[in-house]
Amino acid sequence: xxxxxxxxxxxxxxxxxxxxxxxxxxxxxxxxxxxxxxxxxxxxxxxxxxxxxxxxxxxxxxxxxxxxxxxxxxxxxxxxxxxxxxxxxxxxxxxxxxxxxxxxxxxxxxxxxxxxxxxxxxxxxxxxxxxxxxxxxxxxxxxxxxxxxxxxxxxxxxxxxxxxxxxxxxxxxxxxxxxxxxxxxxxxxxxxxxxxxxxxxxxxxxxxxxxxxxxxxxxxxxxxxxxxxxxxxxxxxxxxxxxxxxxxxxxxxxxxxxxxxxxxxxxxxxxxxxxxxxxxxxxxxxxxxxxxxxxxxxxxxxxxxxxxxxxxxxxxxxxxxxxxxxxxxx
Ligand code: AMP
Ligand code: MG
Numbered sequence: 001x002x003x004x005x006x007x008x009x010x011x012x013x014x015x016x017x018x019x020x021x022x023x024x025x026x027x028x029x030x031x032x033x034x035x036x037x038x039x040x041x042x043x044x045x046x047x048x049x050x051x052x053x054x055x056x057x058x059x060x061x062x063x064x065x066x067x068x069x070x071x072x073x074x075x076x077x078x079x080x081x082x083x084x085x086x087x088x089x090x091x092x093x094x095x096x097x098x099x100x101x102x103x104x105x106x107x108x109x110x111x112x113x114x115x116x117x118x119x120x121x122x123x124x125x126x127x128x129x130x131x132x133x134x135x136x137x138x139x140x141x142x143x144x145x146x147x148x149x150x151x152x153x154x155x156x157x158x159x160x161x162x163x164x165x166x167x168x169x170x171x172x173x174x175x176x177x178x179x180x181x182x183x184x185x186x187x188x189x190x191x192x193x194x195x196x197x198x199x200x201x202x203x204x205x206x207x208x209x210x211x212x213x214x215x216x217x218x219x220x221x222x223x224x225x226x227x228x229x230x231x232x233x234x235x236x237x238x239x240x241x242x243x244x245x246x247x248x249x250x251x252x253x254x255x256x257x258x259x260x261x262x263x264x265x266x267x268x269x270x271x272x273x274x275x276x277x278x279x280x281x282x283x284x285x286x287x288x289x290x291x292x293x294x295x296x297x298x299x300x301x302x303x304x305x306x307x308x309x310x311x312x313x314x315x316x317x318x319x320x321x322x323x324x325x326x327x328x329x330x
Contacts, residue, residue, distance in 0.1 A: 006122050006167050015129035017162045023047060025139040025153045027167030028062075029120045030091045030175050030191050031279065032147040033136035034161065035062070035127075038072065041103035044135050048105070050160050053142040058108040059135040060093050060176070061115050064127035072113055072133045074099050079181045082200050089119035091172055091191035095180040106135045116176055122167040138175065139164075145226050145286065145314075148173050148279045155283075173276035174306045179204065189309045191275070193302035210309055222316035224279075226286035226293065230315040233294040243292075248285040250295040250311075261288050271303040278307055282314070 014024045021043040023036050034050065036043035038061045048055055063069045069076065069084075074097040076084075083094060098113035107113050118124060127134050138146045139153045139161070147153045150166035158164075177190030177197065184201035186194055187209050198204055210223070228248070233239060236249050236256040244258035253269050255262040263281035265274035285293050295311050298304045 006165060010163075010165055011122070011125045011129055014126045014163055014165050015131075018043075018126070018130040018134060019132065022162040023050060024126070024163045024165065025147075025150075025157065025161050026123055026126050026136075026165040027120055027150070027170055028118045028123045028136075029171045030118075031170055031173070032139040032150065032153050033062070033123070033134075034139035034153075034157070035134040035136035037130070038106050038133040038135040039101055039103060040132075041105050044103055044105050047135065047137065050157060051137060051140070051142045053137065055105070056108045057142075058110055058114065059106050059137050060178075061102065061106060061113055062123065062127055062134045062136050063115060063117050064124045065117075068127075068133055069115060069117065072099050072102055072115060073097060077181060079184070079201070083179070083197065084117075086200055087192055087197075088117040089124065090117075091119070091176040092116060092197070093176040093178040093188075093190075095178065095187070102133075103135075112180070114178060120167065120170075122165060126165070143223050143225060145282050146175065146224060146279045146310075148276075148283075152279070152283055169276075169280065171276065172272075173278055173280070174303070174310060177306070178209070180207075189306040191303070191306065194305065195302055208309075210313055221313065223313040224310045225314040225316075226282050228286050228290055228293050229317070230282075230293045230295055230311070232297060232311060232315050234296075236294055236296060239294060244294075246291040248288060248290045248293045250281055250285060250293055252296045252298045259294070260290055261285060265298065265307075271298060271301075271307065274298055275303045275307055278310060 023046050025034050036047050093114050093116040095112050095114045148170045153164050172191035175190045177192040178188040185205040185207050241258045248261040249259040251264050265277045297308045
C-alpha cells in the first residue's frame, strides 16, 4: 500500500524509528510535524534540542485512535466529545487533563495535555503503526517559518532528524486551532475557524497564547518569521517605488507593480487557498534575499484570523523583541 506516494516501507521505517526513540518529520494536514514518542522523555528532549525550543513551551500530542486518546488523558469531559465528534480527525487541538504516562517534558510540567487526532493518512498510519502517542511541534527551528513541504524541512533541519517523510504539500497550511474547555476558550487561531467551533460551544473566550506577556525571559513575541524582516502594509500601492524595488510583496488578491518579487495568496480571495499558500510563499520570498517583505493582511473573519495572526507575529521587529527581553530580565 502506498499513501499519496509514501510506501508502506517508509511508514514502517518511521514507526520503528519512533518506537526506538527516534525523531521523525512527517506530513500532517496542517504543517509538517517533528515527532517523537510522547511516553519517552529522552526522545522528546531531542525535539526541544533540534528546534532550540524553550522547555516551557509544551507540545501537542497526536493520537490515531480513541483508545490512544484515552491513554493520554485522565478523562474526556462530555463537552469535549461534542468537539471530537465534529472535528476529529482534523486540525483541532483540545487541552485536557493529562494522564501520568505522558512525560513531563511534553507538557512543560502542566497537569493538562494538548491532544489532537490528525486527518492526514500518512500521519495516521505512522502513529497507528508506531502504536504510541506522538508529541510533535512543527518541523522547524523555534520561531521560524513553519514547513508546509518536505523540502522546507530538508532546508531547515537536514542531518538533524532521523527521517523526513515526504507526503507532498500540506492541505491547510496553518497550524491547528487550540481550545480549552471550562469555560470554552480559544488559545490559538488555526485551521478550524473559531466561528465553526462556536457553533458547538457557544461564544469562545479569547485567551490567546500570542497576546500573553512572555512566559519567561527569552520568550519571544516574534514567531513564524522568515530571516528577511516582514512589514505589514495596508496599501502596497502607496509604498514609495524606491522602497518597492528592494522588497518583496506578499499580496492577498492582486499583485502591485514595482516590487522585486510578488506572491499572491489567492486571486479568488479564497481564505482557504490563502492559508495553504502562506508559508510556502514566505519561504520562496525569503530565498530571494530581499531587504524586506511587505505583507498585506487579509479579511479578519474565519481563516483570516489565523493568517493575520501568523503575519502579525512574523512582523514583530527583532529589535523591539530584544529590548523587551532585556527589560524582562532586569
Ligand atoms: P506548536 O507545537 O508549535 O504547534 O505549539 C503548540 C502550542 O500548544 C504551544 O504554543 C503551547 O503553548 C500550546 N500548548 C501545548 N500544550 C498546552 C497545554 N497543556 N495547555 C495550554 N497550551 C498548550
Ligand atoms: Mg510551531
